[in-house]
Amino acid sequence: MDTTDPSEIVVGLNAVIVTVTDEEPRVLMVRDGTAAAADALPFGPFDARNDRTLEEGLRSWVAQQTDLDLGYVEQLYTFGNRGRDPREKQDGRRFISVGYLALVRDAAPSGGGIWRNWYEFFPWEDWRDGQPAILDADILPALNRWVESTPDAYLRAVREERLALAFGLESGAWDEEHVLDRFELLYEAGIVGEAARDGGDEADGPGKVMGFDHRRILATGMSRLRGKIKYRPVIFELMPSEFTLFQLQHAAEGLAGLRLHKQNFRRLVERAGLVEETGRVETSLPGRPAKLFRFRRTVLRERPTPAVNLPRGG
Amino acid sequence: MDTTDPSEIVVGLNAVIVTVTDEEPRVLMVRDGTAAAADALPFGPFDARNDRTLEEGLRSWVAQQTDLDLGYVEQLYTFGNRGRDPREKQDGRRFISVGYLALVRDAAPSGGGIWRNWYEFFPWEDWRDGQPAILDADILPALNRWVESTPDAYLRAVREERLALAFGLESGAWDEEHVLDRFELLYEAGIVGEAARDGGDEADGPGKVMGFDHRRILATGMSRLRGKIKYRPVIFELMPSEFTLFQLQHAAEGLAGLRLHKQNFRRLVERAGLVEETGRVETSLPGRPAKLFRFRRTVLRERPTPAVNLPRGG
DNA sequence: ATTTAAATGCTCAGCATGAGTATAATTTAT
DNA sequence: ATAAATTATACTCATGCTGAGCATTTAAAT
Structure with a gap:
C-alpha cells in the first residue's frame, strides 16, 4: 500500500437493541468472533452500494439477522478510537462504527442473538435495592x-x-x-x-466484560435512554399495548435503576395525559385489580414534552 | 473496480463552530468548491493513519486552518445519506461525515473562514422581535x-x-x-x-442556501446547542471572562431566538450560583452601571444540572 | 371473618415559575 | 440645574409542580 494513501476505513453499524421483560431491561447480544468469546453487540457492515442512509442500512441487516421489528431507532454516537477493533493490528484497516439505539417490544430473537439483562454488565447502575x-x-x-x-x-x-x-x-x-x-x-x-x-x-x-469497545457503546445507549424517557414518551415503545400503571412504573424503574414513588408516579402519568383507560382490569395478581391503560398518542399534539418524569422514592 | 468490493467510503469531519458577538450567534463558514459557491461549513478529512480519535482529527485540522482555539467540542451526528456530496456522482465514492459542534469565544478567524449570523440561514428561527x-x-x-x-x-x-x-x-x-x-x-x-x-x-x-447538506448539519447544531444551554453551563464558553447579567441574557436570547424575562433571568442565574461578582462595574452604557460577573466554576460540583434556563417573556 | 397485597385517593409543605410593580443609579436632553 | 430617558436591581404574589406521606378501597388467601 502506498504510504501517501490514507489507510482503508471500514464503516460498520452497531445496535444497542433494548427490550424490557417484566421489569428488567435487556439488550440483544451476540458472541464476538475472538478467542475470548465475550458478549458483543450485534454488528453489520454499512453497504455503501445499496444502503441509501445509515439507518436504512441498520434496519436492513437487523431484519435479516434477527426477526425483530425495530420500532424506535435513533443514532447514538460514532466511535472511531484507534484500537477499538483488534483486526486493526492485523491488516492496518481502521474500523469506525456508528452506534444506534433501538427499542423493541419483548419478543424472542431468532438467529444467534440472546437477550441479556444490562445490569450483568453494569451492576453498579442498579440502585433499585x-x-x-x-x-x-x-x-x-x-x-x-x-x-x-x-x-x-x-x-x-x-x-x-x-x-x-x-x-x-x-x-x-x-x-x-x-x-x-x-x-x-x-x-x-x-x-x-x-x-x-x-x-x-x-x-x-x-x-461482565464485553468484546471490542461495546460496553462503552452500551453505556452510551443506557445514558441516552435514561435521559430520553424524561422528555419523550419512548417508554411506550417497550410496553405491550395494554398495561397497568404499576407495570409502567416497573419498566421505568428498571431502565432508570431507581425506585420511584408510586403515588406520585401515577399522578404524573395521569396528569400529563399520557395514558387512557381501556376499561379492562388486570386480575392475575393478588390485591385489588389494577386498571389497564393504553398510551394516548394524541398527547403528542397537546404538550411540548410529554414524558415519564422520575419521582424518586421507595 | 471489482463489483463485489464495497464502493470506497470517505470519512470526513464537519464542524459547526459557534461564537457569539454582542447578542448575535455566528457560525464559521467557508466557500464551498462548487460552481454555486454557496457558504459551507469548514470541513476536514479524517486521517486514519495519524488521528487517534475522531475528535483529535477535528481539532488538528481546525487548529491548522483557522487559528481558533476550540474550547467545548461535542459530536453531533453522523451524516451518510446518499446524494449528500455531488462528488458521489463523479467517481462513485460514498461520503460520510461526522458532524461536530464547537464553541469559541469571539475572535477573528484566520485563513479563509468568515463568521456569519446563523439567522441568515434560518430567518424563521429568530423570534426576538x-x-x-x-x-x-x-x-x-x-x-x-x-x-x-x-x-x-x-x-x-x-x-x-x-x-x-x-x-x-x-x-x-x-x-x-x-x-x-x-x-x-x-x-x-x-x-x-x-x-x-x-x-x-x-x-x-x-x-440562504448552503452547500451540500450543511444547512441540515447547522440545524442539528442549533438544536443541540439550544437544548444544551438549558442543562449545562455551556453558554459561558461563549462569554468573555467578565460580563454583565444583561450581556449574558443577550447571549442566551440570541442563541434561543427568544426574548427572556429580565428579572426572572437574573433570579435564575443568581440563585443557581452560576456566577459571582467581580467587584467591578460596566459603565459604558447609559443608565445605571451594571455589576460585572464571572462564571463560578465550582458550581459544577454543587448542583446536578447547573444551567441557564430560559424564562420567556418580553 | 381476618389478614395480606395491592391499587387508588387525598393532603400539605416547600420550591420554582411567570408576570408583574417599585425603586435606584446613571446618562442625555432641555 | 432639572427633567427625561435608560438601565439595573429589589421585591411581591398567585399558580402550579414536587416530594413525602397518610388514608381508604378492593381484591385474594387463610
Whole structure:
C-alpha cells in the first residue's frame, strides 16, 4: 500500500437493541468472533452500494439477522478510537462504527442473538435495592486509590472532581444518566476488564466484560435512554399495548435503576395525559385489580414534552 | 473496480463552530468548491493513519486552518445519506461525515473562514422581535399547501401532525429546540433552496442556501446547542471572562431566538450560583452601571444540572 | 371473618415559575 | 440645574409542580 494513501476505513453499524421483560431491561447480544468469546453487540457492515442512509442500512441487516421489528431507532454516537477493533493490528484497516439505539417490544430473537439483562454488565447502575454493595466494596475504593496515586496535582484535582460528579459523592446526588461518565472513569482507572484486556492482560473487574469497545457503546445507549424517557414518551415503545400503571412504573424503574414513588408516579402519568383507560382490569395478581391503560398518542399534539418524569422514592 | 468490493467510503469531519458577538450567534463558514459557491461549513478529512480519535482529527485540522482555539467540542451526528456530496456522482465514492459542534469565544478567524449570523440561514428561527413575518407570509402557507396536496390520507394526517408539532401551531407553543424538525419539513416540502438544487433546479426559498447538506448539519447544531444551554453551563464558553447579567441574557436570547424575562433571568442565574461578582462595574452604557460577573466554576460540583434556563417573556 | 397485597385517593409543605410593580443609579436632553 | 430617558436591581404574589406521606378501597388467601 502506498504510504501517501490514507489507510482503508471500514464503516460498520452497531445496535444497542433494548427490550424490557417484566421489569428488567435487556439488550440483544451476540458472541464476538475472538478467542475470548465475550458478549458483543450485534454488528453489520454499512453497504455503501445499496444502503441509501445509515439507518436504512441498520434496519436492513437487523431484519435479516434477527426477526425483530425495530420500532424506535435513533443514532447514538460514532466511535472511531484507534484500537477499538483488534483486526486493526492485523491488516492496518481502521474500523469506525456508528452506534444506534433501538427499542423493541419483548419478543424472542431468532438467529444467534440472546437477550441479556444490562445490569450483568453494569451492576453498579442498579440502585433499585439501594446502593449496590459493589460500589463501597470495590469500585469506590479502587477509584479513590487511582485518584490519590495521580502524581500531578492539577490532574489529580480534575480527576477528583470528575469522580465526585460522576458518582454523586459530595451532594449525595446519584444521577442515573451518567452511565457513560462512570464507565469512562472505570476504564481510565483500569478497573474494568476491558482496560486490562486492551493492555494485553487478563481481563477482570466489576461487571461482565464485553468484546471490542461495546460496553462503552452500551453505556452510551443506557445514558441516552435514561435521559430520553424524561422528555419523550419512548417508554411506550417497550410496553405491550395494554398495561397497568404499576407495570409502567416497573419498566421505568428498571431502565432508570431507581425506585420511584408510586403515588406520585401515577399522578404524573395521569396528569400529563399520557395514558387512557381501556376499561379492562388486570386480575392475575393478588390485591385489588389494577386498571389497564393504553398510551394516548394524541398527547403528542397537546404538550411540548410529554414524558415519564422520575419521582424518586421507595 | 471489482463489483463485489464495497464502493470506497470517505470519512470526513464537519464542524459547526459557534461564537457569539454582542447578542448575535455566528457560525464559521467557508466557500464551498462548487460552481454555486454557496457558504459551507469548514470541513476536514479524517486521517486514519495519524488521528487517534475522531475528535483529535477535528481539532488538528481546525487548529491548522483557522487559528481558533476550540474550547467545548461535542459530536453531533453522523451524516451518510446518499446524494449528500455531488462528488458521489463523479467517481462513485460514498461520503460520510461526522458532524461536530464547537464553541469559541469571539475572535477573528484566520485563513479563509468568515463568521456569519446563523439567522441568515434560518430567518424563521429568530423570534426576538416577535413571530418572524416570513412564517405567515411564505413558510406556513407553503407548508399547508404541501400537506393539503398530499394524496394519501394517512400520510397527509402524519404530515399535518408533524407540521403542528414542529411549528407549535395548535398549542401556540413554539419550541425553539425543534430547528432540525422544521428544516426537515421545509426540505421535504421542497420549500428551501436545497430541495430544488438537489432536484437539479434553480435554488430559491427562505434563508440562504448552503452547500451540500450543511444547512441540515447547522440545524442539528442549533438544536443541540439550544437544548444544551438549558442543562449545562455551556453558554459561558461563549462569554468573555467578565460580563454583565444583561450581556449574558443577550447571549442566551440570541442563541434561543427568544426574548427572556429580565428579572426572572437574573433570579435564575443568581440563585443557581452560576456566577459571582467581580467587584467591578460596566459603565459604558447609559443608565445605571451594571455589576460585572464571572462564571463560578465550582458550581459544577454543587448542583446536578447547573444551567441557564430560559424564562420567556418580553 | 381476618389478614395480606395491592391499587387508588387525598393532603400539605416547600420550591420554582411567570408576570408583574417599585425603586435606584446613571446618562442625555432641555 | 432639572427633567427625561435608560438601565439595573429589589421585591411581591398567585399558580402550579414536587416530594413525602397518610388514608381508604378492593381484591385474594387463610
